Amino acid sequence: MSQAAPLPLVASLLDMPLPASGIAWLDAARQENREAFAAGGLPDTRVEAWKYTALRALGKRSFARGDAAATSRAVAASTFALPGVDGPRLVFVNGVFRADLSALDALPEGLTLQPLSQALHGDAEPLRFVLSRHYREVDDAFVSINAASAVDGVVLRVAAGVKVIAPVQLVFVGAATHVELAWHLRNVIELGEGAELGLIEQHVSDAEPTQLATVVSDIELREGAQLHHTVLQNVAVIASLIRRSSVRLHAHAQAMLHVLELGGALVRHDLRAELVGDGARFDTRGVFMPHGRQHIDTQLAIRHQALSTTSTSTWRGVANDRARGVFRGAIVVEPGADGSDASLGNKNLLLSPSAEIDTKPELEIYADEVKAAHGATVGQLDERSLFYLRSRGIPLAEARALLTAAFCRAVLDDLPNEVLREHLSALLTAHLPA
C-alpha cells in the first residue's frame, strides 16, 4: 500500500505541518500518529468495520487546513440555540474555539470547562495519559490523523461528588468557506467519583460547508459517576463528519446516551464503551435518519469487562430516497464479567425502494450467568396502520410521517430533560419526509 501514491485525501491531510505544542510527549505522540496514518492510509471495505461505508469518493478529494477567519466568522446563534436550555457552553467554529459564542462565566464549583488549547498552556500532565495514545489499527485511520492534527477541543472535568445538573453544552459548528476545509477536534471528559453531569453535544452547520471534520472524544466515568449525554448531529447534508467516542465506566458508573443522527453527506460514529468496573451501566438510545443521498453509519461496540455490568441499546433507523444507513452493534461479554446483562435492539424502516439499511448485531459471550438479547429488523411502514389513519381522514403523507415519528419515539421516551425531549422530537418531526 505504501508503494502506491497516497490518495488525495490522505496526501492533503498529511500536507498540514505538525502543530508544535512545546510539550515533548505530545509532539512525540502526534508524530507517531501521523506516521501511522501515513503508513496505513484509509481502510477499504474489506475491513469489517468499514464494510458498508466506502471511502473511495471521499478519498479522491483534497481538503485545506485551517480557516483563518474562523475566530471572527459570523455565526447565527440560532444555529445551535436550544430554547429553554441554559448553562455553560463551549462553542467551536471550524475547529476553532470561540470565546464570544461560548458561555463560561460563573461555572459551578467543581466544574472545569475549557478549550484544550488553553488547558495545554497550563498543567498538561493530567491530559498526558489520554493524549499520548497511539492509534495503529487499520480502522483507526481518522482517529490517528485526528490525534496527529487536533490542536483544540474540549477539556471537561467534574470533581468528585459534584453534580452539574444544568446541562453543559458542547457545540461544534461547521461554517461555509471558499475552500473545502478539514478540521479536527479532540475532547477529554472526566467525571470524578460520584460526580454527575448533564451534557449536550451538538454538531451543526452554518450555511452549507463542504468540509470534513473529525471529532474524537474520550470520556472517563469514575466510580459511581453518572452521565446524561445527548448528542444531536444535524450538519449540512454536504458535510462529512467522522467521530469516535470512547466511554470508560468504572464501578457503578452509569451513562445514558441519546443520539440523533440527522445530517451529513458521509457520517460515521464509532461509539465504544468499556464497562471496566463492577455494576457499571451503559444505556444508549439512538435514531439515524438519512435521506437524499446521505450515508450515516453508527458503529456501537460495548465491552462488558466486570461483574454484573449492564448495557441496553435501543436504536431506530429510517432511510428515505436513495439514502443509506449502517448500524453495527457489537457486544462482548468478556471472561469474568459474570452476571452481566446486555440487550440490543435495532429496528429499521425503509421509506423508499431505493433506500438501504445494513444492520448487524453481534453478540459474543465468554462469561457465566449472562442475560443477553439482541435483534434487528428492516421493514416498511405497516399498510394496515396506514389505512387505519387514512380511513379517519389523515392524508397519506401525513399518515406516513405520523407513523414514522411514532416508530422513532421509543428512543426519546426516557430522555429525562423535558425541554430537550420536546426539542429533539420537533427536530425529528421536521426531518420526516413531507
Next chain:
Amino acid sequence: MLKIENLHARVEGKEILKGLSLSVNAGEVHAIMGPNGAGKSTLGNVLSGRDGYEVTAGSVTYNGIDLLALEPEVRAAAGVFLAFQYPVEIPGVNNTYFLRAAFNAQRKARGEKEFDSMQFLKLVREKLKVMQISDELLHRAVNEGFSGGEKKRNEIFQMAVLEPQLAILDETDSGLDIDALKHVADGVNALRSPDRAFLMITHYQRLLDYVVPDFVHVLADGRIVESGDKSLALKLEEHGYAGLGEGAAA
C-alpha cells in the same frame, strides 16, 4: 345518501361480491347479516377504500358522487366512517393526538377552520360524557394494549368525535361480552340522527336487540338475497342462514 348498484369486487383474484345492490337514506339504520364468507367485510372495506379490493363492475354513489374514485381520506372527509372489525394498534401515537389530527385533517379538507388543542379538548370531554368512556383511554397509544371491548368502544368514540354522515360498523359486536355490547350499542344509539345513516355488518342477531334496525338484509354469496324489517333478523335467529334466499331473484 348511498346507492350501491350491481357491485362486483375481487380480492386476490377471487370474486367475493357478485352483484350487490343496496340503497341507504339519511336517518336509516340498515343491518347486513350473513354467514362467514358471504362478503360482509369485503363490503365494508370496499366502501372505505382499502387497498387490495378490485371492483370489477357496478357503482357506488354517495351523495351523488362516485365514492369508489376517492382516496380513503377523501371519503372520510366526505363523511364516511368505518368502525373496524379489528381496530389496529398503533404504538407511539397518542390517542388524543391521533384523533385531533384526523378531526383537523377532515375539517381542513372541507375548508373549515381547524380546532386548537383547547377547543378540541372541550369537544372530546363532551363526547366522553355521552359515550361514558373514561378519559384514561385518551392518554394511551391508539388501541395499544386495549381489551377487545375497549377497542370497539374506542371506534365508537372516534365516530362520535368525527360525526360522520355514513357510519359502517364492521362486526362491531364480535368478541364482546354482553356488558361491552350494551356499552357499544348505547354509543351507537346516542349517535342516531335524521342526518346520519348506519350500515351495521354483523354475523349475529344479538346486536340488533340493542340497536334496532329499520332494515335487515341478508348477504349470501356476494349478493343481497333477502331484505326485510327487523323481524327478518328474528327469523334468521330461529332458522339460521341455511335455506335463505330462495325467494330472492337470482
